[in-house]
Amino acid sequence: MNEFLRTATLVAATISAGLLAGLFYAFSIAVMPGLRRSADRSFVDAMSRINVAIVNPWFLLSFVGAPLLTVLTGVLHLDKGAALAWIVAAFVLALATLAVTGWVNIPLNNALGSAGPPARISDPAAVRSAFETRWVRWNHLRTLTSTGAFVCLACALVTV
Numbered sequence: 001m002n003e004f005l006r007t008a009t010l011v012a013a014t015i016s017a018g019l020l021a022g023l024f025y026a027f028s029i030a031v032m033p034g035l036r037r038s039a040d041r042s043f044v045d046a047m048s049r050i051n052v053a054i055v056n057p058w059f060l061l062s063f064v065g066a067p068l069l070t071v072l073t074g075v076l077h078l079d080k081g082a083a084l085a086w087i088v089a090a091f092v093l094a095l096a097t098l099a100v101t102g103w104v105n106i107p108l109n110n111a112l113g114s115a116g117p118p119a120r121i122s123d124p125a126a127v128r129s130a131f132e133t134r135w136v137r138w139n140h141l142r143t144l145t146s147t148g149a150f151v152c153l154a155c156a157l158v159t160v
Contacts, residue, residue: 006076010087010160013069014153017094019062021146024097028143032136040125043132045118051109063101066149067094073156082159090152096145104138 031050035043074087108131115127 006073007160009069009073009076010083010153010157013066013073013087013090014150014157016062016066016069017090017146017150017153020066020097021143021150023059023062024139024143024146027139028136032132032139036132040128041118041121043128044112044115044121044124047109047112047131048118051113063098066146067091067098070094070149070153073153077156077160080160083156086152086156086159090149090156093145093149093152097142097149100138100142100145105135105142108135108138 035046038046070087070091074084074091077084077087112127112131115121118124121127
């Protein structure tokens with residue numbers, strides 16, 4: 001087995017997992033606390049704009065790339081017991097991150113977007129109330145799961 005390929009995929013998986021964890025962490029500690037201090041219509045407007053802007057190739061590269069690269073690196077490390085255990089744990093946590101995002105955060109983002117243009121929403125407080133608390137709570141969870149995946153991949157790097 002080509003050691004360079006093994007190492008390169010593990011490093012790439014670790015980097016993409018770290019970028020994703022950093023994004024969710026930034027939302028947990030800075031973006032959402034900052035938006036919490038804004039007026040209802042401003043909050044809805046800002047989150048609506050963020051939800052549109054984040055669907056881009058760079059985000060998708062990490063969001064989809066982290067679990068795919070983790071699977072690939074797992075296949076390439078099938079004969080490396082200790083590293084493989086960390087890689088499998090990272091993959092489980094990456095799947096948990098995808099699940100939370102797909103089952104909770106994306107539907108909330110879509111509901112926010114379907115409320116209409118923020119300037120025309122008659123009750124922005126109600127729209128915000130239906131979104132913010134639940135979205136933030138589940139973002140904290142995906143921050144933990146994605147950070148856990150990153151840590152597991154870093155541990156795999158140390159064990160190979």
